[in-house]
Amino acid sequence: MKSRLNLIALLALLCAPLSFAQGFKPARTVDLVVHTGPGGGSDVLARAIAIMVEKEKLLPVRLQVINKPGGNGAVAAAHLAEKRGDPNTLGLFTGVWLQTPLVSAEAKITLRDLTPIARLVLEPAVIAVKADAPYKTLAEFIEAAKKNPGQLKQSGGSNTSRDNVVRQLLQKSTGARWAFISFPGGGERIAALLGGHVNIMVIEPEEAGEHIRAGNMRVLAQVSEKRLAKFPDAPTLKEAGFDIPVVPQVRGVVGPPGIPRENVEFWQDFFRRLTRTPSWQKYIEDNQFEDGYQNAADLTKFYDEFTDRMREILKDAGVKTVR
């Protein structure tokens, strides 16, 4: 009898940490903070996640989207920083959250000041030209750019956006030079290309899809590690002979500072399970994202590498970095 008691005690002891780890469950509605207004990129993804969570019954409570636009992501980051210790608030970050603190002194909260939880997706891109452009490959464009330095033009977002990062890396590795013209909205960038006012652009595959199908645009190369399913004919940058690092556009989840280890593990696990659900798989397939799941530790490492590389790139581009 004594041995049975001991066995039970031993089992109880073994189970205790397990139950302790499973002890955290969100007690109230979970807030998912995004830095765009309703309808912006992060907002759309966050709402899709909320729908998925409900559909697949992944949480006992509701997930709601909180919009904290402004400050190029700084307002949302600051909001999260204020929620120190609160395990029921999460933030959906994008590359903007990583870049803004690098160039703006006013944006004081970096991802390291918050608690990295998981990386979710990578967004690839394609390099496209107008269908009647004389360039059949990216190499031809680079050649043309070398012959006429500064005369060819690319439309894109701000000078810290991925569009310009790709351009900077290509320029550095090939010695070619061409102009970069910023437009605040995707629509204007596409219009500039289709109207013949610029020669080339870096564009998300989703946005380009229909224009390519209609025959107005052509893809020269893809900015991704391996070829996307919907673009079997376009070479990746590496395949095309341009050995530059693929600096991805990322989306992931962070938490407020000061949340205990078990909360981080819970959320990290939760998002891993989310990325395995069929709804999620379908979503990233429809939107042509790449699954880029990383847990908290890997995300932290990724963040450090990413920011170091961005600092270098920005310096080459002549942009002042403040952190």
Add this chain to the structure above:
Amino acid sequence: MEDRTRNSGDLWSGVALAALGAYIVIQARQWEYLGPEGPGPGFFPLWYGVAMLGLSALLIFSNLRRRSDRGNAIEWIRVGRALSTWFALAASVALFKPLGFVVSFALLTYFIVAVMYRRPLKIAALTAVASAAGFYLVFDRALGVPLPAGFLGF
């Protein structure tokens, strides 16, 4: 039509705008005016800053010349009423965080009705409560537009 400008008002606003113009120009000089890839962030501000300086100088001079006109006296009582309303408004916004929108707005309404319009206190209180409750019901409840909430929870 005769330009009945308030002399001292024009002068002071001219000076203030000239100062703003100067500030803008100084800031703009710290940024890049013309970069290798086109005009920089200092380009536009420099130009409108200079324009501001020029136009406000024009304003100041044209006013100094017309000193002989009878200037309208500023009716300080009237301005005082407007400014105290503004202070009350700003105070109510400052109170949003601790007290929440509903309570602060009720207080603001009470102030305006009772003090600014000298209505009987009962009317003031009634208006204040009715307005604040109305906002709460329409925006917070019916439309789901969140109003700043204080420690009372609403």
Add this chain to the structure above:
Amino acid sequence: MEIIAGLLNGFAVALEPANLFWCFVGVLLGTVVGILPGLGPPATIAMLLPLTFNMNPAGAIIMLAGIYYGAKYGGSTTSILMNVPGESASVVTCLDGYQMARKGRAGAALGIAAIASFVAGTVGVLGLMLVAPPIAKFALSFSSPEYFALMSLGLALVVLLAGRSIVKALLAALVGLWIASVGTDLFSGTSRFTFGHMELLSGIDFVVVAIGVFALAEVLANMEAREETQLLPVPKGLKNLLPTMQDLKDCRFAFLNGSVIGFLVGALPGGGSTIASFLSYGLEKAVSPRREQFGTGVIEGVAAPEGANNSETGGALVPLLTLGIPGSGTTAILLAALVLWGFKPGPLFIPEHPALFWGLVASMYIGNVMLLILNLPLVPLFAQVLRTPVYALYPLILGVSMVGVYSVSGSMFDLALLMVFGLLGYLMRKLDYPAAPLILGLALGAGMERALRQSLMMSEGSLAILVSRPISAVMLSLAVLVLLIPMFGKLNAWRLRALEQG
């Protein structure tokens, strides 16, 4: 003709009872959303998206579109009654609309706003239906130099908004340009005029400034006088509850003006209803025989911008549906909605989904009629808001302003900014600086600077690009002409005086 066939098919779709229902829901919701300052169609549509999952796509797009153009009908209500611009496009309506209300003609103003919205909205749909592909192509030829010229033309209209002192109007416009520069520079990442506040990194919201400078300043100014019990005369008699025949006659050109300008500007990716309404107002003032009275309550001054911001919705749908390029904030969400339901807006959208396109077009005709029927009878009702004693009305206006601002971003910082701009607006009134040029400068400033820098980047530093391209050359010449209008006026007066003396 295939357009007629398409349209008939479209009506068959739009007149299905379910779709009619969704159309009504959409326009009703849109009207309510439009009346409330701050909360706008983009937020409303985004919130409704999950609910549309299980709807049939035709009904869903009909409803969401109804919210989009329905909101433009409602936006004039608070502008006219309270001088509170509901969204950026309604700012221009405040200029004459509120003044009409002060003169007891609130009903006529509200009524003409509804009628102009109907006429122009319908013209916008006509345009979408008939000339979408060539307009889309034309819009593509529009790029930064043309945008710069267009905005210069808009800014030149400052001169027409000047009132008594052109110097002060120009100074106000320059301050507007300055406020527009606050934030992160798109091209270089440099922070400008942020004073260390991270909230200012993305700039100052137009609505915050507009509500502060118009609504708050108005209330503060009215606080000066204590004893009036009812400053705003309630429209008495049927004559003032709705526009008269004379009013309608006066607005003939305004209807045309608003329809055409709104549609064209809306079709430009990057154009918006704010620019459309300003341009339309400016044009109306330029050609009107009673242009000096603009700003004191002239009915065409309400009809033109209200028409413009409605036909703009038709115009904005052109690049969305023919090219898959979203223009404004709301069309971006509509794009997201279409993608969510599995459609991919692009050049092949109309040929591949004719039922959806024509159903939408037909529903917009129906929707505009519904909105007219919905809004006109409400006009006398809304006008009664002015019966509220001022001591209750002004706090109400203050409350609506604050909630409006807060609902846009949920930010206390924006409320603080609202206070600042309210004080600024009051000071401007006391010192005789017109507010409209400041708002104009703010609306156009960022776009103008961007367009200029983009143009210079395109031309590698040469300003010639602005005049070598035909469209931008024409518009820049028009801008110069507009700037010279007061010059003509003064020359004329000088000439007349010389004749009298000689």
